[in-house]
Amino acid sequence: MTVAADDVMTEEAVHARTWLCEHGLPTGREEDWRYTPVTEVRRHLDALPEAPPRQREVTRDDIDRLAGQHGPVRIVHVDGVHVPALSTDALPTGLWFGTTHNLSARVRLQLTTPAGDPPDGFEALNRSASQDVLYLLVADDADLREPVHVVHVSTGASVSHPRLVVDVGVGGRIHLVESHVSLDGGGFTNASTTVRLSARSHADVHRVQEQATDAVHVGRLELHHDAGAHASVTALSRGGAISRLTTVALLREPEASCTVTALLAPGIGARHDDAVTVDHLASRCTSDLTVRSVVPERARVTSSGHAIVRPDTVATVAHQRTDSLVLHPTGQADSRPWLEIFADDVRANHGSATGRLDDDALFYLRSRGIPRAEARDVLVGAFARTLVERIDPPSLRDQIAGWFGPEGTA
Amino acid sequence: MLRIRDLHASIDGKEILTGLDLDLPAGEVHAVMGPNGAGKSTLSNVLAGRDGYEVRGTATLDGTDLLALEAEDRATAGLFLAFQYPMELPGVGNAYFLRTSLNAIRRAHGLDEVSATDFLSVAREHLTALDMDPAFLSRSVNEGFSGGEKKRNEILQMSMLQPRLAILDETDSGLDIDALRIVARGIERLRGPDRSMLVITHYPRLLELVRPDRIHVLDGGRIVRSGGPELANELEADGYVGVTDRIPA
Ligand SMILES: Nc1ncnc2c1ncn2[C@@H]1O[C@H](COP(=O)(O)OP(=O)(O)OP(=O)(O)O)[C@@H](O)[C@H]1O
């Protein structure tokens, strides 16, 4: 049987739209959305047109400048639409790339897994409104160590719904760098990425949110693990007046594991809400969540770590650690661990700490001639450093180190 | 060089320096001795510009009013304090710290910054002179350093920054015999007609290796006695009580 690609998508989109009509967007009363300023997000969404009135042309230089260059393969999405002219043609063996409009029969077969009900209204909106879904397929046992860089550009004051689906075959491996940037301010990005990890596969995902300071960003990253699959997620966020990132890892089969690391560096007065859920649905699954946030004047960061351990599972490990550095008395950091453990054989712990800049350390630096502002940058850089050091590729590591001063503190 | 007159310092309403006078001419090394809690570290901190003290009186370095300057500006004016308890800075690389410091001071004097490579070769020379393992450069500042290693790291900073006025607050405490010699050598190397040093110590041993021009006894927040190097022996024999008892109130 042949099904037109558009039909496959329409089905998912139609379902999502129906769901959205019935349930609507989150209101902020839902447990999952309590710490996101949903009313402001919705107001921003309502005020913007779906498509930019006159799209500014995006050049390769723009992409280099905004998102950097992090691997031989680059795929560019502008306001939710794939732009082949800015993307790489040649792909390494074992990697297949397509969009809604050019799905081959082989790919279609892999993607006909019914998506089910959307977990929330933003995801429903993304599914129903994304015009050009990007698909990346990694063949069984393909070992793609060089990063695949997917760049989503918002050109200005409009709404975009970038959507990316990654399917990693049995024993396959991919290193994905996903960048979200803005050419001009004022945009609303409602992004969603799903990574399906077949047995024994491995995905390394670096998600960089560096949009304009007045942009609103709602993002979702969903991981589906089969047996023995491992995902390593690093979320790096600094842009946006409001930024919400939902990360969900479904460890569906035994011995699946994931590490989730988030580094949040909102601007002055910004709100960042980082919500991670790891669902340990099978035995011998492990998860490790590490969050660090740097909170300036009037900014507010909330980091929630929700770990679920299902009944009848054994040998689960679930760790969480959140540290915040609050730079100003008007900054606020909240950490909300939420453990739902329905099994006995579990090693779970969580810890969190909120600190301010150490006056003694500041004095030590200043006593060596380092001006106060620079001394502060050095200490902030040092706080972020343990996470920054682990970032790969080095080009991205340098880019993120630059958030905390002109050069790293190593 | 350094001129202190009627210096008072209080913290939380408690007066710790109670009218201290001290003159340290250019090219000289003076030692400050005194019982625990006398105010020696307080004097160092107040001169280096640590926040939290209520300060009265004057302290000038080559005529510049030190007390009016921010801590970082005192450093660029040539003051260096080797801390009694050097802070640990996890995540801040030692080499980066030293280079940032060196460049901040050079910038303030209108000099070009040194590049990372030039810096490293200079730093290596200083490390060798202090018999320090170059691995110290790649570690976080003082993190996990032993007590003696922290003190040596202070001397490394001092020898690289080449201050005009160095205050060493018990840099000899906790050093093994060899390290003490190395630190003494570091001090001797820095000695010169344009530099002065204030060496705070409890032990005559350092003063045998580094012959001070004068020794001051600090007690109760002021200098209660000053004399030549021989004062160290007198202190050793009679203790602070013996020495200060003979001073009319
Ligand atoms: N922050 C503070 N609050 C209250 N008292 C303080 C504070 N800092 C220092 N003091 C007190 O001031 C006095 C002088 O302390 P300081 O550290 O200057 O002594 P010191 O001469 O360096 O002693 P030591 O030889 O033990 O190093 C002590 O009695 C100490 O307890």
Ligand SMILES: [Mg+2]
């Ligand atoms: Mg002391």
